Amino acid sequence: MIPTTYYLALSALLFSIGVVGVLVRRNAIIIFMAIELMLNSANLAFVAYAHEFGTLDGQIMVFFVMTVAAAEVAVGLALIVAIFRSKASIDVDQVNLLRG
Amino acid sequence: MFKLVPLILAFPLAGMLINTVFGRWLDEKRIGIVASVATAAAFVIAVLQIVALAGNHFHAETVLLADWITIGDMYLPWQMRVDTLSVTMMILVTGVGTLIHIYAIGYMHEDLRFARFFIYLNLFVIMMLVLVSGGNYLMLFVGWEGVGLCSYLLIGFWYDKGDDNVGNARAGRKAFVVNRVGDLGILIAMFLIFGAVGSLQFDDVLHFFEHHGAEVGGLATAITLLFLVGAAGKSAQIPFFVWLPDAMAGPTPVSALIHAATMVTAGIYMIARSAPIFSLAPVSQIAVALVGAGTAVMAGTIAVAQWDIKRVLAYSTISQLGFMVAAVGLGGYVAGMFHLLTHAFFKALLFLSAGSVIHGVEHGAAASESAARGVAGEDHSSGAHHPHCDAQDMRNMGGLKDRMKLTFWVYLVGAVALAGVFPLAGFWSKDEIMADAWQVGMVEGRWHGVAVYVLLTLAAIFTAFYMTRQVVMVFFGQPRSSAAEHATENPPTMTTPLIVLAVLSVLGGALNLPRVHTLGRWLEHTHHFFHGMDFNLSVALSSTVLTLAAIWLGVRVYHRCPLENATAPDQLQGVLGPVFNFFQGKWYVDELYAATIMRLYEWKARFLAFQVDWDFWHDFVHDRVIAAAFRGAAAALSGPVDKGGIDRFFDGLALLVRAFAVRILRPLQTGYVRNYALGVMLGVIAVLGMMLVN
Numbered sequence: 199m200i201p202t203t204y205y206l207a208l209s210a211l212l213f214s215i216g217v218v219g220v221l222v223r224r225n226a227i228i229i230f231m232a233i234e235l236m237l238n239s240a241n242l243a244f245v246a247y248a249h250e251f252g253t254l255d256g257q258i259m260v261f262f263v264m265t266v267a268a269a270e271v272a273v274g275l276a277l278i279v280a281i282f283r284s285k286a287s288i289d290v291d292q293v294n295l296l297r298g
Numbered sequence: 299m300f301k302l303v304p305l306i307l308a309f310p311l312a313g314m315l316i317n318t319v320f321g322r323w324l325d326e327k328r329i330g331i332v333a334s335v336a337t338a339a340a341f342v343i344a345v346l347q348i349v350a351l352a353g354n355h356f357h358a359e360t361v362l363l364a365d366w367i368t369i370g371d372m373y374l375p376w377q378m379r380v381d382t383l384s385v386t387m388m389i390l391v392t393g394v395g396t397l398i399h400i401y402a403i404g405y406m407h408e409d410l411r412f413a414r415f416f417i418y419l420n421l422f423v424i425m426m427l428v429l430v431s432g433g434n435y436l437m438l439f440v441g442w443e444g445v446g447l448c449s450y451l452l453i454g455f456w457y458d459k460g461d462d463n464v465g466n467a468r469a470g471r472k473a474f475v476v477n478r479v480g481d482l483g484i485l486i487a488m489f490l491i492f493g494a495v496g497s498l499q500f501d502d503v504l505h506f507f508e509h510h511g512a513e514v515g516g517l518a519t520a521i522t523l524l525f526l527v528g529a530a531g532k533s534a535q536i537p538f539f540v541w542l543p544d545a546m547a548g549p550t551p552v553s554a555l556i557h558a559a560t561m562v563t564a565g566i567y568m569i570a571r572s573a574p575i576f577s578l579a580p581v582s583q584i585a586v587a588l589v590g591a592g593t594a595v596m597a598g599t600i601a602v603a604q605w606d607i608k609r610v611l612a613y614s615t616i617s618q619l620g621f622m623v624a625a626v627g628l629g630g631y632v633a634g635m636f637h638l639l640t641h642a643f644f645k646a647l648l649f650l651s652a653g654s655v656i657h658g659v660e661h662g663a664a665a666s667e668s669a670a671r672g673v674a675g676e677d678h679s680s681g682a683h684h685p686h687c688d689a690q691d692m693r694n695m696g697g698l699k700d701r702m703k704l705t706f707w708v709y710l711v712g713a714v715a716l717a718g719v720f721p722l723a724g725f726w727s728k729d730e731i732m733a734d735a736w737q738v739g740m741v742e743g744r745w746h747g748v749a750v751y752v753l754l755t756l757a758a759i760f761t762a763f764y765m766t767r768q769v770v771m772v773f774f775g776q777p778r779s780s781a782a783e784h785a786t787e788n789p790p791t792m793t794t795p796l797i798v799l800a801v802l803s804v805l806g807g808a809l810n811l812p813r814v815h816t817l818g819r820w821l822e823h824t825h826h827f828f829h830g831m832d833f834n835l836s837v838a839l840s841s842t843v844l845t846l847a848a849i850w851l852g853v854r855v856y857h858r859c860p861l862e863n864a865t866a867p868d869q870l871q872g873v874l875g876p877v878f879n880f881f882q883g884k885w886y887v888d889e890l891y892a893a894t895i896m897r898l899y900e901w902k903a904r905f906l907a908f909q910v911d912w913d914f915w916h917d918f919v920h921d922r923v924i925a926a927a928f929r930g931a932a933a934a935l936s937g938p939v940d941k942g943g944i945d946r947f948f949d950g951l952a953l954l955v956r957a958f959a960v961r962i963l964r965p966l967q968t969g970y971v972r973n974y975a976l977g978v979m980l981g982v983i984a985v986l987g988m989m990l991v992n
Contacts, residue, residue, distance in 0.1 A: 298966065
């Protein structure tokens with residue numbers, strides 16, 4: 199039996215990779231994937247705890263998160279397509295209209 | 299019956315209100331009927347009061363209308379007093395008033411302000427009734443001021459006419475201002491009375507003076523002298539008589555009602571009402587008698603030399619008021635009231651007839667003008683145009699006897715009654731005054747009685763003379779202008795009251811015939827020392843002889859050699875010369891007042907207006923001191939304080955905020971998504987960190 203701690207460590211690792219990915223990458227698709235990575239690291243933590251405590255709450259929550267992630271992907275990809283149409287690029291550094 | 303007495307005020311008030319509210323939509327006839335019926339109804343109430351008094355053994359009765367002033371011990375109700383004296387005045391005011399209202403319907407025909415005239419007349423009747431029926435001095439004073447106001451309004455009724463188009467308004471102002479001087483006397487007298495008695499009710503005041511007379515002789519003298527000042531103002535005696543001749547600027551019915559029959563007699567009424575106080579002050583009585591007798595002679599001399607038909611009557615009124623004042627001054631209250639009544643009849647008659655004459659001559663002027671225009675065709679530049687002729691100037695009259703028959707006869711009756719020819723009204727009343735003077739002078743042997751007797755005899759001679767002069771000039775001889783030539787008689791609304799008054803002028807003497815003394819016995823119930831004076835044959839005979847002589851002289855001077863034309867000098871001018879001019883100039887009293895009192899007053903007014911108000915107050919205090927101080931303060935506040943202090947503080951604050959924003963807040967907004975994401979992450983870490991620490 200693999201101890202729960204390992205799963206949590208993996209989850210933290212995945213989340214950190216996702217954070218760093220969001221912060222350092224400029225390609226919008228990559229950033230997007232990094233966000234997905236963070237979401238899934240959370241899912242992993244949910245499942246790990248659900249198994250640890252022998253309840254179904256965490257498992258059910260994972261389904262919700264996946265649903266929300268799917269909807270978010272749809273919206274996010276639509277945004278990226280719209281940005282690409284206007285800028286002919288998906289480099290997020292090109293999109294800095296809010297600069298003061 | 300006594301309870302009906304408030305109606306005597308209510309009827310004219312109702313008439314006044316109806317004409318005030320609806321007068322705009324009523325035609326002349328209805329307005330006149332409303333006003334006349336209101337006054338006639340008041341007359342009926344006044345007559346009913348005689349019945350009421352008869353049923354009450356002629357004892358006075360007071361009727362409370364309302365409480366007015368109650369402060370501490372001071373209690374002044376709206377209270378009407380019904381006694382023989384006040385009822386006499388009520389009958390006079392409403393009776394003569396009704397006749398004059400009816401007359402005015404004809405006289406004011408086609409006047410622009412017809413309704414307003416009757417509103418004023420009704421208001422006058424109300425105020426005069428307040429004056430005579432009030433149960434205390436304050437109500438008397440309210441009425442006194444009220445009739446003064448109406449007098450002012452009606453003298454200036456044609457305010458846009460007269461000299462320089464303001465002459466009539468000026469005459470009204472003069473009457474008002476001169477009367478104020480007299481009113482001040484009454485006010486001070488009222489204060490003195492209240493200070494001594496603690497009440498202004500006639501009952502309390504007269505009771506006090508009857509019972510404590512011995513201790514308050516000086517006070518009584520002061521009060522009565524002040525009353526004399528007031529009476530001299532209202533009743534046009536020396537030195538205040540100057541307003542009454544000018545008051546003839548008002549319409550003639552006003553002259554008849556206010557300035558001959560009723561208002562100007564208020565002074566005599568007040569003295570008669572205050573008789574118990576006057577009886578304690580022999581000095582004041584002498585003063586009153588001499589003022590009256592002096593005025594009678596002075597005004598009589600002036601009347602001899604006037605040309606204006608109404609002015610002659612005005613001076614005659616002053617003279618006759620002098621008779622009344624002299625009578626009450628001598629203690630002949632019954633004689634004074636008697637003369638007041640008969641004078642009201644024949645002087646109202648004379649004024650109304652004079653109005654009829656003026657009206658007739660004005661119509662004649664209009665008729666002759668249109669005739670002249672008919673002859674001259676459209677040629678206005680021809681010499682036919684003559685200056686507007688004065689319809690009141692007796693020089694423009696003459697020969698009206700045949701053209702205005704009825705007016706002539708009633709005028710003659712009035713003139714003879716005024717001259718005091720047996721057996722008309724004026725003879726009996728004037729004779730009683732003379733008998734009073736004889737009694738005081740010869741029987742009691744007091745010098746002022748003699749003086750008054752001599753002065754009044756002189757005045758009576760002048761009266762007969764100037765009335766003869768007037769009648770001859772107006773009605774006899776040949777017409778001296780085309781207006782007089784075309785004069786016509788007036789409609790019955792005007793002539794009917796004349797006939798009634800003429801009858802009263804003939805029969806008025808019956809009110810107080812010798813031995814019977816109806817009026818004397820009647821008035822006795824108000825004050826116990828009101829007594830009629832017995833007939834004195836020698837006095838009556840001598841005055842009749844003198845009167846007839848004066849009439850004969852008048853006929854001789856004016857009828858034998860009449861005025862030749864409208865510009866000829868008076869026949870007496872040649873004989874008397876400067877004396878005549880002196881009389882014609884009205885003893886130059888107006889000029890004297892203008893040179894002394896008026897000049898002083900105007901100088902004072904100018905000084906106050908130009909030096910004190912304009913130069914000092916406006917130019918110096920306002921413009922220099924206050925404005926400069928204000929400008930200085932404003933400059934200090936706006937410069938250093940506002941711009942230098944407050945503005946700068948806020949400018950600095952704004953600069954600080956801007957610098958903060960530019961230096962610190964602006965660089966934070968990079969627009970890069972990752973920077974914001976980093977911020978979110980750091981925030982999450984911070985929150986988690988805090989949770990861990992806690």
